[in-house]
Amino acid sequence: MKILFLSLLANHFIFMKTISLKEILLHFIVLISMGSFAQNQSDRELIVIDKDWRFAFGHLYDTQKDFGHAEGYFSYLAKTGFGDGPAAPGFDDRAWRKLDLPHDWAVEQGFSEKASYSHGFKTSGKGFPEKSIGWYRKKINISQNDQGKIISLKFDGVFRNSKVFFNGHFLGTEESGYNGFEYDVTAYVNYDGENTIVVRADASMEEGWFYEGAGIYRHVYLQKSNQLHVIQNGTYVTSEIQDNNAEVTAEVTIENKGNFKGNIEIIQTIFDPSGKQVSNITENILAPDFYKTVKNTSKIKVSNPLLWDLDAPNLYRLLTQIKQEGKITDSYETNFGIRTIKFDPENGFFLNGKSIKLKGTNNHQDHAGIGAALPDELQYYRIKKLKEMGSNAYRCSHNPPTPELLDACDKLGMLVIDETRLMGINDYHLNDLKRLIERDRNHPSIFCWSVGNEEWNIEGGIVGERITNIMQGFSKSIDPTRPVTVGISSGFKSGISSVVEIMGYNYMGNGDIDAHRNAFKNQPGMGTEEGSTFATRGIYFTDDAKHYQSAYDKKPRPTFYSIEEGWKFYAERPYLAGMFIWTGFDYRGEPTPYGWPSVTSYFGMMDVCGFPKDNVFYLKSWWGNEPVLHLLPHWNWSGMEGKEIDVWAYSNCDEVELFLNKKSLGKKKMEQYGHLEWKVKYAPGTLEAIGYKNDKKILTEIQKTTGNPENIKLSVDKENPSNGNVAVITVEVTDKNGLHVPTANNEITFTIKGGKILGVGNGDPTSLEKDQFIDDIHLVAISNFEERKQLVDAANQPALDEPNAWKEAFKDRDYKNQASAYIYRGKFELKNNVQANIVDFFYKKIGVNESIFVNGNLVNASSEDSQKYHLDKTVLKEGTNVITIRASPLQKVKDWDVMNTDPGIIRIITPSEPWKRKLFNGYAQIIIQKDENNSDVIVSASAKGLKAGVLSVSQKKK
Numbered sequence: 001m002k003i004l005f006l007s008l009l010a011n012h013f014i015f016m017k018t019i020s021l022k023e024i025l026l027h028f029i030v031l032i033s034m035g036s037f038a039q040n041q042s043d044r045e046l047i048v049i050d051k052d053w054r055f056a057f058g059h060l061y062d063t064q065k066d067f068g069h070a071e072g073y074f075s076y077l078a079k080t081g082f083g084d085g086p087a088a089p090g091f092d093d094r095a096w097r098k099l100d101l102p103h104d105w106a107v108e109q110g111f112s113e114k115a116s117y118s119h120g121f122k123t124s125g126k127g128f129p130e131k132s133i134g135w136y137r138k139k140i141n142i143s144q145n146d147q148g149k150i151i152s153l154k155f156d157g158v159f160r161n162s163k164v165f166f167n168g169h170f171l172g173t174e175e176s177g178y179n180g181f182e183y184d185v186t187a188y189v190n191y192d193g194e195n196t197i198v199v200r201a202d203a204s205m206e207e208g209w210f211y212e213g214a215g216i217y218r219h220v221y222l223q224k225s226n227q228l229h230v231i232q233n234g235t236y237v238t239s240e241i242q243d244n245n246a247e248v249t250a251e252v253t254i255e256n257k258g259n260f261k262g263n264i265e266i267i268q269t270i271f272d273p274s275g276k277q278v279s280n281i282t283e284n285i286l287a288p289d290f291y292k293t294v295k296n297t298s299k300i301k302v303s304n305p306l307l308w309d310l311d312a313p314n315l316y317r318l319l320t321q322i323k324q325e326g327k328i329t330d331s332y333e334t335n336f337g338i339r340t341i342k343f344d345p346e347n348g349f350f351l352n353g354k355s356i357k358l359k360g361t362n363n364h365q366d367h368a369g370i371g372a373a374l375p376d377e378l379q380y381y382r383i384k385k386l387k388e389m390g391s392n393a394y395r396c397s398h399n400p401p402t403p404e405l406l407d408a409c410d411k412l413g414m415l416v417i418d419e420t421r422l423m424g425i426n427d428y429h430l431n432d433l434k435r436l437i438e439r440d441r442n443h444p445s446i447f448c449w450s451v452g453n454e455e456w457n458i459e460g461g462i463v464g465e466r467i468t469n470i471m472q473g474f475s476k477s478i479d480p481t482r483p484v485t486v487g488i489s490s491g492f493k494s495g496i497s498s499v500v501e502i503m504g505y506n507y508m509g510n511g512d513i514d515a516h517r518n519a520f521k522n523q524p525g526m527g528t529e530e531g532s533t534f535a536t537r538g539i540y541f542t543d544d545a546k547h548y549q550s551a552y553d554k555k556p557r558p559t560f561y562s563i564e565e566g567w568k569f570y571a572e573r574p575y576l577a578g579m580f581i582w583t584g585f586d587y588r589g590e591p592t593p594y595g596w597p598s599v600t601s602y603f604g605m606m607d608v609c610g611f612p613k614d615n616v617f618y619l620k621s622w623w624g625n626e627p628v629l630h631l632l633p634h635w636n637w638s639g640m641e642g643k644e645i646d647v648w649a650y651s652n653c654d655e656v657e658l659f660l661n662k663k664s665l666g667k668k669k670m671e672q673y674g675h676l677e678w679k680v681k682y683a684p685g686t687l688e689a690i691g692y693k694n695d696k697k698i699l700t701e702i703q704k705t706t707g708n709p710e711n712i713k714l715s716v717d718k719e720n721p722s723n724g725n726v727a728v729i730t731v732e733v734t735d736k737n738g739l740h741v742p743t744a745n746n747e748i749t750f751t752i753k754g755g756k757i758l759g760v761g762n763g764d765p766t767s768l769e770k771d772q773f774i775d776d777i778h779l780v781a782i783s784n785f786e787e788r789k790q791l792v793d794a795a796n797q798p799a800l801d802e803p804n805a806w807k808e809a810f811k812d813r814d815y816k817n818q819a820s821a822y823i824y825r826g827k828f829e830l831k832n833n834v835q836a837n838i839v840d841f842f843y844k845k846i847g848v849n850e851s852i853f854v855n856g857n858l859v860n861a862s863s864e865d866s867q868k869y870h871l872d873k874t875v876l877k878e879g880t881n882v883i884t885i886r887a888s889p890l891q892k893v894k895d896w897d898v899m900n901t902d903p904g905i906i907r908i909i910t911p912s913e914p915w916k917r918k919l920f921n922g923y924a925q926i927i928i929q930k931d932e933n934n935s936d937v938i939v940s941a942s943a944k945g946l947k948a949g950v951l952s953v954s955q956k957k958k
């Protein structure tokens, strides 16, 4: 077996293109960001390969529309390397769309009432077979110098059911849309030549009841490592603190995919948060045998450790190196934190020995404009927004998150409950749980594993109990340092809730929490979901006809409670470790209490953009540490003069006095965890609140009646990350005095220079506007493809329109007796927009000395690609177009040669409209990505009747 493996490598010794400058640069950037640029040549390299993929939609069940994939006599499952259709390396993808990852094709689609409620009515996936299969292709070069290394492809997650091919070889299927996976492609590499990665994602099934996106929505990497290397997620770092020292236990799993036999050194080096080396240990072990692994555990001392905490998220770095015959051959880095966690059934949760009330939110990965394809910067943006609200904990509901979300939580100081997708005790469930824990267990932010959520079918009974016992014990076998929870919505007291280590209460209204606690005095608990309230940002009167929910924090349904009621309950009970609000941000899908045409949820403390609803200020008051005073509603109520309006103040001041146009409406005392209310007869002008602490005025808050919208204002959101290429821009309008107009809903059009817009949003749950404005690409096959021989004697040619002269092209072709030339003709349809569309014919060779005609006009090949023909609007017409190809036939060299009979494909690009979005109650958001050069980005915004806005965003260094 060994010999076979090596000879296979040797056979792939083919020279072709060298690596491009862009790839080298990219490579360099990744090495720097890994901090490994000083390392030895033979070190591990992890190269992000997100750029320059080709994409096209296939089809769920029509194999012809799926580019003929899996139609072959022998399938890719029958014979190695038999990937067909787009899975074949030679497949012609020139007409496909070019894009960069992360990518979510669902968010690019429009909306339909027929589409999935839970996925936000986007016309993709379930019920849309032509938008449920996405094909991705990418070509990479791998240098001859990499011979002998292990080359692998690493995917952080593909939604979903992905099949991956490399140079036509089937590598595997990953059903889950949330697991990371890695494939070893070493045996298939074409060194110094072209290598083709192909991914077929099938998003026809949903895993969740919430928006999940579609496609390669997380990073993809090319990894090169030594044959003797640390395996994927191969380190496990834990620590114990005694006095002023931490004993760090670093477990590493090493695999040998080569023939080396003998001793190796394992060097473990720890760097402190400032990057200074603080400890180092070298150990000698015997290398594992061929394709075997070995685990090594080192104990390393760190004196006076800087603990990972919410306000000081100190991160240490472990560098694991393998030294083989005196040379460093692998380097693997692990970020970790030193901290202690503890749940106490009487007193809740403790971080580093300090009692911490968990002020949490649940969230899905979904953002305005970009769906599930969050650039890393957006992960930081969203976690910063939550921290700004006073939140200290995040529940990844209900699936393994994108790794960068956890990095953001580690770096910004946010505790995390990390949740697996499905409960069960077989491979599908336990293996997923294992992969989740092994991937994530070094993140100091994670304080609890969640092995399930609201499993209604089993949670109250014996089956739930059995499954929980197994999943709990199983997770302890991989990470004994963290407890396990399950979010439970019914049957508190029985089933899962009677055995789960940390009781996860989903909603006070679902049972008697105190009674459960009295029955299970030794079981700590927390509110894994609470709230589930409805609010539309900037709306203060519920209007069911418009699907508007008022933003006052009211009890939403008989068995659900307001945020204030929820927090009071949890805050007053020390035995409850805290609560997680459903949800921090709105997300697509679950537009409870409405349905179509509402497309996003109403649950968020913030909308899908991260613009705050008023509840944010309630939480800031009681969760945060800063003095807060916030008044609602806005004061633009033209037509409501003299009518009573509810005015609320959210504040942590002792007292608040309210004034309308300088006249006091009374001073009120603030109850702890409460809010204040006044009934105020509307008159335009100034509503002013003054907040007192210890009888001293400490804050003033004003809501002023504004004039009409006059100017567009663009600003970079303050929560933008300080590095990276992506920025979040707030769009608003102001009146002639520069006051923000809270009721504005103008449609704004955007242009950008020096970058691109990734998406637009406004937080309106009923908006059916586009999230993205991208050119529509439509691929049209040539139909009715026919041929006739071209006779040598031109005078005797049958007339072109003589029906009997034509027969199906290539049917029963006798390759030994071909005519000297053939005329082929076929049809393609152009529906509309012939004037605006860009139409190209991507020809595939069916002969030599070709001449190509469209509707009788000779067309010429483009200068950049001799087999691409641009079809000008002067030769095209709406309806049926005829393409004619005159060519001398290709000759078979060997009898079994398979000749191309496919003439190619027509690509129709319909250019998109300009980027635009309506403001919703005063705000819209655009997410931009700067080009990778040093220029500034300029965003311009215009609208009818308003003064345009311009913003220059300067390039920040990665």
Ligand code: GAL
Pocket: 209, 397, 398, 453, 454, 489, 506, 529, 532, 582, 590, 592
């Ligand atoms: C819970 C569920 C959440 C979400 C929420 C909406 O039952 O766990 O995922 O669906 O209800 O109210």
